[in-house]
Amino acid sequence: MPRHKGDHHARRRDVSAAVWRVLATYGFGGLTLRAVATEMGATTGLLTHYFPNKKDLVAYALTLLDEHRAAxxxxxxxxxxxxxxxxxxxxxxxxxxxxxxxxxxxxxxxxxxxxxxxxxxxxxxxxxxxxxxxxxxxxxxxxxxxxxxxxxxxxxxxxxxxxxxxxxxxxxxxxxxxxxxxxxxxxxxxxxxxxxxxx
Amino acid sequence: MPRHKGDHHARRRDVSAAVWRVLATYGFGGLTLRAVATEMGATTGLLTHYFPNKKDLVAYALTLLDEHRAAxxxxxxxxxxxxxxxxxxxxxxxxxxxxxxxxxxxxxxxxxxxxxxxxxxxxxxxxxxxxxxxxxxxxxxxxxxxxxxxxxxxxxxxxxxxxxxxxxxxxxxxxxxxxxxxxxxxxxxxxxxxxxxxx
CATH class of the missing domain: 1.10.357.10 (Tetracycline Repressor, domain 2)
Structure with missing residues (x-):
């Protein structure tokens, strides 16, 4: 199901972009599921599919930072x-x-x-x-x-x-x-x- | 009313000690009114008398750090x-x-x-x-x-x-x-x- 896969990748990009904007504005201290959801115009429930807890979100943000720096x-x-x-x-x-x-x-x-x-x-x-x-x-x-x-x-x-x-x-x-x-x-x-x- | 004043100072010391313990355990990222209240065995409501909002709490923690370092x-x-x-x-x-x-x-x-x-x-x-x-x-x-x-x-x-x-x-x-x-x-x-x- 390529279309579904494409949607998934697009959604993942949206999540990454929202995490990045939250970090840029509030730093890690302001990085919460709620803040990312608000930034995306999505529900916190949707975000928990990606990040079951706060630590997953922080670890993901650190990976994003690595990728951003490498690029x-x-x-x-x-x-x-x-x-x-x-x-x-x-x-x-x-x-x-x-x-x-x-x-x-x-x-x-x-x-x-x-x-x-x-x-x-x-x-x-x-x-x-x-x-x-x-x-x-x-x-x-x-x-x-x-x-x-x-x-x-x-x-x-x-x-x-x-x-x-x-x-x-x-x-x-x-x-x-x-x-x-x-x-x-x-x-x-x-x-x-x-x-x-x-x- | 010296007794009341003494209580006030003692309470302030309790608050300071609780803020310090929260910082030592969780860092500033874990410094919330709720965490300090839990550490004191007090209500969040009591803490809002001292710190109307999160920023007041953080600013107070920084002052504590200055005092601690100076001592x-x-x-x-x-x-x-x-x-x-x-x-x-x-x-x-x-x-x-x-x-x-x-x-x-x-x-x-x-x-x-x-x-x-x-x-x-x-x-x-x-x-x-x-x-x-x-x-x-x-x-x-x-x-x-x-x-x-x-x-x-x-x-x-x-x-x-x-x-x-x-x-x-x-x-x-x-x-x-x-x-x-x-x-x-x-x-x-x-x-x-x-x-x-x-x-």
Whole structure:
């Protein structure tokens, strides 16, 4: 029954779009079956077919975030420090879209911290992100652009800097216009690259 | 009527303790009048005398967090880089108490991002925190322990590093035992202090 299947996919897209709009407007704290239903002009009963409980809805929203992020265009840059900078530039809230995406991510931490399964999922996400950063760190080390300190620790430090800058910039958009975020990032990378000591 | 006043203060302490327990268990996402009432063995109706709406409850919880943090014992250290390190050590989730406090803080970002007034309050909190860090940065610069780069940018970078490390450590306690957090912090400070270039 292809028609029915098509309907099902179309409905699923509607649900995804409604979940996304609720997240963008209210964050994870406002993500409820009722809010998604209202956004769709549907009943809460319909939504429970998709999400038997709140945790399913939150887990689905996190999957949507992963897909949304994976679908974003990426800067390209030569291997090494330039590629590392490109990865970090892609994460900073320097555009309205990146601000919206980062607000949703940061707001997911509350829900994720309150549930061991979701927290484990976030831990795995950040471990993968550090792994990507480490890959670029090791390339930069081979090129002599970064000192030969522990690449795991260096990846943690770099991810720390980026996450912390994102949080501050989200709360104080005026204090952290795009050009200041970029200046801070470049200053941080310059600090790393000119350092001879251990990180 | 001193007895009545005493009752009022005792009740207020009960409310504060219940709000704190709800935050510690469920984060801000689970902070509702109903949850606090249940925790107190009281009615939701009683709670509405204290908090006419959800936003009042969240704002009160943030005030409690400020008070709780201000009441924590502080490490003392000589002026300069050592004092800066002490301030950062006080914030890292290296003890069960510091983990619990940081979980509550990070979970507050969702609620705060969803409300302009609360977001402005958080922006002011982080601005004050950067100001404290900048004070120590300038002292370290006078002592020649840090390079004479822009102290405002340096304070942002240092706060970024600490916030981002806190987030990663909260999600992955096994990956970030206290000794690794401290090693990462000391590595970061060493990077700053041995750098001759601009930050």
């Amino acid at each position: 974003q265009p990426r800067r390209t840059a030569p291997e090494g420090l330039a590629a590392l900078r490109a990865v970090l530039m892609d994460t900073l809230p320097t555009t309205p879209q990146a601000i919206a995406d980062n607000r949703i991510w940061v707001s997911s931490w509350d829900a994720a911290l309150a549930d061991p399964d979701l927290a484990a999922g976030h831990a795995a996400r950040y471990a993968r992100s550090r792994e990507r950063i480490r890959h670029h760190v090791e390339a930069a080390q081979r090129l002599g652009e970064l000192p030969p300190s522990d690449p795991d620790d260096l990846a943690v430090a770099i991810q720390s800097f980026a996450l912390g800058l994102i949080v501050q910039a989200l709360f104080d958009v005026e204090e952290f216009p795009p050009q200041r975020q970029i200046r801070l990032l470049d200053g941080y990378l310059a600090t790393l690259s000119t350092t001879a000591g251990d990180l | 924590q014992p502080r490490r003392t250290a000589p002026e300069g880089l050592a004092a800066l390190r002490a301030v950062l050590m006080d914030t890292l989730p290296t003890t069960p108490q510091a983990i619990a406090d940081n979980r509550i803080w990070v979970s507050s970002w969702d609620a705060a991002l969803a409300d302009p007034d609360l977001a402005a309050g958080h922006a002011a909190r982080y601005a004050r925190s950067r100001e404290r860090i900048r004070h120590h940065v300038e002292a370290a610069q006078r002592l020649g322990e840090l390079p004479p780069s822009d102290p405002d940018d340096l304070a942002v970078a240092i706060q970024s590093f600490a916030l981002g490390l806190i987030v990663q450590a909260l999600f992955d306690v096994e990956e970030f035992p206290p000794q690794r957090q401290i090693r990462l912090l000391d590595g970061y400070l060493a990077t700053l202090s041995t750098t001759a270039g601009d930050l």
